[in-house]
Amino acid sequence: MTDAAAAPPETRRSRLVVLAGPTAVGKGSVAADVRRSHPEVWISVSATTRAPRPGEQDGVHYWFVDDDQFDAMIERGDLLEWAVVHKAARYGTPRQPVEQVLAEGRSALLEIDLQGARQVRETMAEALFVFLKPPSWDELVRRLVGRGTETEEERERRLVTAREELAAEAEFDVAIVNHEVHAAAEDLVALMLQSPTTL
Template sequence: MSAPATSRLVVLAGPTAVGKGTVAAAVRADHPEVWLSVSATTRPPRPGEVDGVHYRFVSAAEFDAMVAAGDLLEWAVVHGTHRYGTPRAPVEAALAEGRPALLEIDLQGARQVRETMPEALFVFLSPPSWDELVRRLVGRGTESEAERERRLLTARTELAAETEFDVTIVNHEVRAAAAELVTLLTSVSGRQR
C-alpha cells in the first residue's frame, strides 16, 4: 500500500461579510472529500449555528488553555471583541492523510499561518464591490448597528490586504466561488500532477 499523497493546505480569508462561511459551507455540502477546519471561538453562536459544525464554541478560559498548550495553529481577537483560532491537531491529521484541507479564517489568522506554513496556498475571497459587501453585512441582520460599523471599518483594512494572497476569487455567486475554490484545492493536493 502506498502512502497517501501529500496535501497542501489552502487558506481562505477575506473581509467580513464577504461570504467566507457560506462558500465554505457550499464546499462542505458538495465535496465531502475536502476537509474543512472548524475554528474555535469565544463568541456566542448565531441563530442556526451548530457547535462542532460551524464553530467550536468555547469559554474564554477554555480558549486561554488552548493558547497556553500551543493547541492552536493561529488565533486572533477579531473586531476587537471575540477570539477565534484554528485547532492545530486536526489540520495536521488531515494533511497527513493526504486530504485536500481548507482553513476559512480571518486576515490576522492567515498571516500567522503564512509564518508557520508558508507552503500553503492563500486565497482571498473578494466581494464584487464595496456596496455589495455593505448590503451583505446589513442583510444578514446578525449584528447591531455599532457592530456593523466596527466590522465595516475592519473590512476596509482587510480589503487592502488582497495583494498578500496568492489567488483572488470574487464571490459573485456562492456556488461558482465554491467550485473555483474546490478546483484550487484539488489541483494542489497532489491529486493532479
C-alpha cells in the same frame, strides 16, 4: 508571495488551502457550500469565544468555548493560529486535526480571518492563500446589513475593519470574486484539486 511550486516534492505532504477575506464577504457561506457539495474536502472547524448565531451548531460551524477554555488552548499550544477579531471575540484553528489530515496526504481547507492567515503563512508558507473578495464595496455593505446578525455599532466596527482587510489582497496567491456562493465554492475546490506545480 511564496511559490508553492518551489518546495521540493518530498516536503509537500498535501495541499493546505487558506481562505480569507473581509467581513461579510461570504467566507462561511462558501465553506458551507463546499461542505455540502464536496464532502471529500476536509474543512477545519474553528474555535471561537463569541456566542452562536441562529442556526449555528457546536462542532459543525464552530467550536463555541468560553474565555477560560480558549486561554487553556493557547497555553497548551493547541491552536495553529488565533486572533481577536473586530476587537471583540477570539477565533482560533485547532492544530491537531489540521496536522493529522495533512499527514494523511489529504487536502485541508482553513476558512479564517486575515490575522489568522498571516500567522499560518509564517509557519506553513507552502499553503495556497486564497482571498475571497466582494464584487464591490456597496455589495459588501449590503450583505453585512442584510444578514441582520450584528448591532449597528458592531456593523460600523466591522466595516472599518473590512476596508483594512480589502487592502490586503496583494498578500494572497490568488483571489476569487464572490459574485455567487456556489460558483465561488466551485472555483475554490478547483484550486484545491490543482497540483501545486501548476499554479
